[in-house]
Amino acid sequence: MALLTILSYPDPRLQTVARPITRIEEHHHLLIRDMFETMYESKGIGLAATQVNHHERLIVMDVSEDASKPMILINPRIIWSSSERVMAEEGCLSVPGFYDGVERAKEINVEFLNERGDINTLQAQDLLAICIQHEIDHLEGKVFVEYLSFLKRNRIKTKLLKAQREQERA
Numbered sequence: 001m002a003l004l005t006i007l008s009y010p011d012p013r014l015q016t017v018a019r020p021i022t023r024i025e026e027h028h029h030l031l032i033r034d035m036f037e038t039m040y041e042s043k044g045i046g047l048a049a050t051q052v053n054h055h056e057r058l059i060v061m062d063v064s065e066d067a068s069k070p071m072i073l074i075n076p077r078i079i080w081s082s083s084e085r086v087m088a089e090e091g092c093l094s095v096p097g098f099y100d101g102v103e104r105a106k107e108i109n110v111e112f113l114n115e116r117g118d119i120n121t122l123q124a125q126d127l128l129a130i131c132i133q134h135e136i137d138h139l140e141g142k143v144f145v146e147y148l149s150f151l152k153r154n155r156i157k158t159k160l161l162k163a164q165r166e167q168e169r170a
Contacts, residue, residue: 001033001034001037002034002037003034003037003038003041004034004035004038004052005052005053006038006042006047006051006052006093006094007050007051007052007053007094008094008095008096008160008164009092009094009095009143009145009156009157009160010157010160010161011094013050013053013055014050014051014094014138014141014143015141015142016050016055016141017055017139017140017141018048018049018050018055018056018057018058018138018139018140018141019055019056019057020056020057020075021056021057021058021074021075021113024074024113024115024116024117028056028058028074028115029115031049031052031054031058032058032060032072032115034052035047035049035052035058035060036060036062036070038052039060039061039062039093040062040067042093044093045061045062045063045127045131046059046060046061046062046063046131046132046134046135047059047060047061047093047135048135048136048138048139049139050138050139050141051093051094051138057074057075057076057139058072058073058074059071059072059073059074059076059132059135059136059138059139060072060073061073061128061131061132061135063127063128063131072114072115073110073112073113073132073135074112074113074114074115074117075112075113076110076111076112076132076135076136076139077110077111077112078108078109078110078132078133078136079109079110079111079121080108080109081105081107081108081109082105082106082107082108083105084105084106084107085103085104085105085106086103086104086105086106086126086130087101087102087103088101088102088104088127088130089101089102090102090130090134090144092134092143092144092145094138094143095143095144095145095156095160096160098145098156098159098160100144100145100148100152102130102134102144102147102148103147104129104130104133104134105129105133106125106126106129107123107124107125107129108123108124108125108129108132108133109121109122109123109124110122110124110132110136145157
């Protein structure tokens with residue numbers, strides 16, 4: 001198992017739209033394993049392949065308190081979302097240290113393939129629904145800060161770029 005490098009906003013590779021996985025192969029299973037290790041090590045609850053510079057439609061998640069419910073979503077697609085919206089504070093492994101409110105559908109139904117290639121449908125609400133929507137945004141090349149005002153987004157971008165420059169000098 002290996003820890004993967006998580007791309008940091010505003011890395012332009014985060015804007016890449018991920019391509020569908022047409023056939024699940026051994027390298028996908030290795031990527032899934034490494035993504036889980038990276039997500040757990042980083043104290044996250046979700047990670048999209050785009051965030052680790054693999055531009056395929058793959059998400060790993062675990063919203064449980066004790067990291068006991070890992071989920072794998074391949075080619076996820078929201079097929080229904082409720083009109084009821086919720087505002088929740090979101091963070092992101094690609095935007096470390098920043099959190100802000102984002103409005104999303106309270107409930108969704110998502111269709112996806114599991115690691116064996118079987119089609120599944122999941123009804124999700126609250127944190128699980130928010131996490132799935134957040135991670136699918138990554139597959140579409142969108143980071144949660146894009147929901148924020150230009151001023152907030154620019155402030156975050158400036159601080160992250162400054163931190164990256166300081167880290168490179170160290």
